[in-house]
Amino acid sequence: MSVTPHDESFMAAAIRLSRRHLGRTATNPSVGCLIVKDGVVVGQAITAVGGRPHAETQALAEAGELSRGATAYVTLEPCSHHGKTPPCSEALIASGVARVVISVTDPDPRVSGRGIAMLREAGIEVDAGVLEAKGRRSLAGYLTRQTKNRPYVTLKLAVSADGMIGREGEGQVAITGPEARAEVQALRAETDAILVGIGTAISDDPLLTVRTPGLEAQSPIRIVLDPLLALPLTSKLVATAREVPVIVVASEEISPSGSEGGAPPTRSDLESRRTALEAAGVEIVYCNPYHPEILLPALATRGISSLLVEGGAKTARLFLETGLVDRIQLYQAPVVIGEGGIESPLEITDIPSGFAHTGTQMFGEDRLDEYERGL
Ligand SMILES: NC(=O)c1ccc[n+]([C@@H]2O[C@H](COP(=O)([O-])OP(=O)(O)OC[C@H]3O[C@@H](n4cnc5c(N)ncnc54)[C@H](OP(=O)(O)O)[C@@H]3O)[C@@H](O)[C@H]2O)c1
Structure with a gap:
């Protein structure tokens, strides 16, 4: 499935949502996530104040069973490593979402491309780079610290x-x-x-x-x-x-x-x-x-x-x-x-x-x- 104007609208909403916790998520990026089922938002979340829990797990929890077959919109590639929380890619796979739409690929070497690979290996359709310029601006602090120290x-x-x-x-x-x-x-x-x-x-x-x-x-x-x-x-x-x-x-x-x-x-x-x-x-x-x-x-x-x-x-x-x-x-x-x-x-x-x-x-x-x- 190719990226549609609807995808861009939902991603724009996810990016706007993510901005609410800018400056409040410690060293973690402030990420926005929407779960959309049959064209309707059934779950939405931002990285919590302090940096945990991540946006994806909270949005999936809100959507509950409605996640099955839904599309997840995430402003940053879901994490794939076991840090202080289990990987969000695993949570997305377990939830039964059919498709994940991502704005920005994570430059963190522990994640970069791996989150996407994990999702695809599990049979989930993934589209990345949606509203990327806007997504990068919303993650400017995180991306600059990761790539320019x-x-x-x-x-x-x-x-x-x-x-x-x-x-x-x-x-x-x-x-x-x-x-x-x-x-x-x-x-x-x-x-x-x-x-x-x-x-x-x-x-x-x-x-x-x-x-x-x-x-x-x-x-x-x-x-x-x-x-x-x-x-x-x-x-x-x-x-x-x-x-x-x-x-x-x-x-x-x-x-x-x-x-x-x-x-x-x-x-x-x-x-x-x-x-x-x-x-x-x-x-x-x-x-x-x-x-x-x-x-x-x-x-x-x-x-x-x-x-x-x-x-x-x-x-x-x-x-x-x-x-x-x-x-x-x-x-x-x-x-x-x-x-x-x-x-x-x-x-x-x-x-x-x-x-x-x-x-x-x-x-x-x-x-x-x-x-x-x-x-
Ligand atoms: N409108 C605005 O947006 C705005 C915002 C903030 C402040 N201000 C105004 O700006 C004025 C203060 O400006 P300022 O330039 O005097 O103060 P500053 O940039 O806050 O501080 C300059 C101080 O740092 C020292 N310094 C030495 N080497 C420096 C270097 N390489 N780079 C930077 N600083 C160095 C300076 O010493 P030397 O004197 O020996 O060079 C000076 O004592 C105030 O009047 C304030 O109201 C306006």
Whole structure:
């Protein structure tokens, strides 16, 4: 049987469903699964929060006896190995489904192609690659960590009408309106970790959490690039480190730049800052903060599959220059910053080559343009 428009509709629904648990399934991908019998959905599930149980077993359980002769739509190739749960391919075979439609083949060497082979050997018809581009986007974090050993990196910047991202010495300057800010909260909620430079952490004193009522538990891990442990103990990040994890990426080797002012901290200064930050619940990771090509694999090893870089200017530039940005979200607002503005490292007219424009949306008066590189 060849792939029909109905298959694409059900797969689109499975992909949309899968997105609900993005950022909440630990190191497992958030997968969507529908069981369809005689053109009607009789079972549906997403990988559970925490990563287990997998989507297929839950959807099959919901469908029960109706699975027999049905079609299963799965956004990622069903697993074929005995991990902490038995293989989903075995569960599909045991359920009696007649056909399995898959969007993306799993790059995990323990699964790749084997899940499909197991199903076919059991006499189940398998069609793979349905809405694959869309499926890959929904699994971007998982696929990037599997194939590139680093998280999928989104750079988000809000730029004023005169090309600025803030004003020197003024801390947080509102650039976008409430609708755009709500959208950013939703993005944070589906992301494993969020990162800022020490300049932003000091000048803006941000919380970097999800404050949407009911979604607070989905706040990402907060990471600050802070070579000399300058994060103030009075900052909101430190004050809330026991509620939502904070990681400071520090390097004792880097000496302070002239622009920071003051004398370089002594070894004993650094030691007392380290002790105080750790006592407040902050985790300190020693890894050159300004070499994302070293930092990102270290984050992937900790299970972080998606990272949102929220600035400031120097940090954004660093990630752009090292070519480690996969997606750019550029908000443009009608606000004018004027005198003392901090220039944006990026404007709509100078998006780096290799990025394709994937959409424009309006949030109130603010315009969001999104650009992505191939996975
Ligand atoms: N509109 C937005 O989307 C947005 C988002 C976040 C922040 N902001 C604004 O951005 C401003 C802060 O920007 P920023 O550029 O000063 O801060 P930043 O990127 O958060 O932090 C920069 C700090 O890191 C240090 N650094 C040293 N080497 C670096 C390297 N290779 N790469 C990156 N950083 C390095 C810088 O030291 P040196 O000074 O010695 O170079 C500086 O102290 C604030 O006004 C904030 O409000 C705007």
